[in-house]
Amino acid sequence: MKLFGSYGSPFTRRVGVTLLMYGFKFEHVALRSSVPEELEELKQLNPLARVPALQTDEGMVLVDSTTILDYLDQLKGSDGQLVPTTGLSRTKMLNVIGIAAGAAEKAVACYYEEGVNAKRPLDKVYRPWVDRMYEQTKDGLDALETMVEGPWVMGETITQADVSIVCFWDFIIKNRPESAPGIICPKLEEISLKANALKEFAATVPT
Ligand SMILES: N[C@@H](CCC(=O)N[C@@H](CS)C(=O)NCC(=O)O)C(=O)O
Known part of the structure; x- marks a missing residue:
């Protein structure tokens, strides 16, 4: 592949x-x-x-x-998947991942507005819309923080919810300007730290 x-x-x-x-x-x-x-x-x-x-x-x-x-x-196959193959636990996890992906999409959109590779001249940025997207990102993360069930997002073991949330969290924290509303999510922060100590995450840290 x-x-x-x-x-x-x-x-x-x-x-x-x-x-x-x-x-x-x-x-x-x-x-x-x-x-x-x-x-x-x-x-x-x-x-x-x-x-x-x-x-x-x-x-x-x-x-x-x-x-x-x-x-x-x-x-x-069903043995060793990061997502349950059927049932409500699968739906619940996909819903959590969906919130995380939505927050990340908003953060990426903000990055294209005023990140290092901004697509729009700064004087053409429509501030209220960008501020709303920062808000949506923050609200999404705040909601995820309340959904953490254990040492990992869904409980005792690492799942796709952790993989996705950590990748999104790391991007958001790295690229969010200081002027954006602060994000305080100690549980997500700890999960990110723990995950980044694993070789699969360490091997994919953006250069
Ligand atoms: N929903 C898509 C989002 C992909 C996405 O937004 N990729 C960005 C980089 S993070 C991109 O390639 N953007 C270039 C563009 O939109 O022109 C996915 O899950 O793959």
């Missing part, structure tokens, strides 16, 4: 961590949509020119990290 996308993208990183945790062999191609030549290559893989994209061993190209994770879960 080939994973396209730099680990600076939290959506790519959660796929990278999952591939490593499942023990799948893959080649990592750190494409960035912010570099024009790499963007051209990306367009050949993903009509939306976004990362991540995963080329399977059969030659299929999957886009969107949720779809890619679903594919990897199926490949892994």
Whole structure:
């Protein structure tokens, strides 16, 4: 398999961590949509020119990290999956991950407004909308903080909820400007610290 996308993208990183945790062999191609030549290559893989994209061993190209994770879960089979295969516990976990992904999408949108690779001239930024997106990110994380059930997000063992939340948390904390409303989520912070000590997370820290 080939994973396209730099680990600076939290959506790519959660796929990278999952591939490593499942023990799948893959080649990592750190494409960035912010570099024009790499963007051209990306367009050949993903009509939306976004990362991540995963080329399977059969030659299929999957886009969107949720779809890619679903594919990897199926490949892994029911034994050792990071997500329960059926039942309410699965629905509950996907709901938690959905909130985290929503918060991350808002943070990425803010990054494109005023991060190092901002797409819009600063004087064209519409402040109320950007502030609202920072707020949505913060509110999403605050909600997740209240949902933590144990040493890991869903309880005693590490799951996809931890993989996704940690990748999103690390991106948000690293890229959020000081002017944005502060985020205080000690449980998520601790889970991030614990996860980043694991080799699969350490191997995917954005450079
Ligand atoms: N829902 C998508 C989000 C992917 C996404 O937003 N990727 C960003 C990087 S974090 C990207 O490639 N953006 C480039 C663009 O939108 O032009 C997923 O889960 O894969």
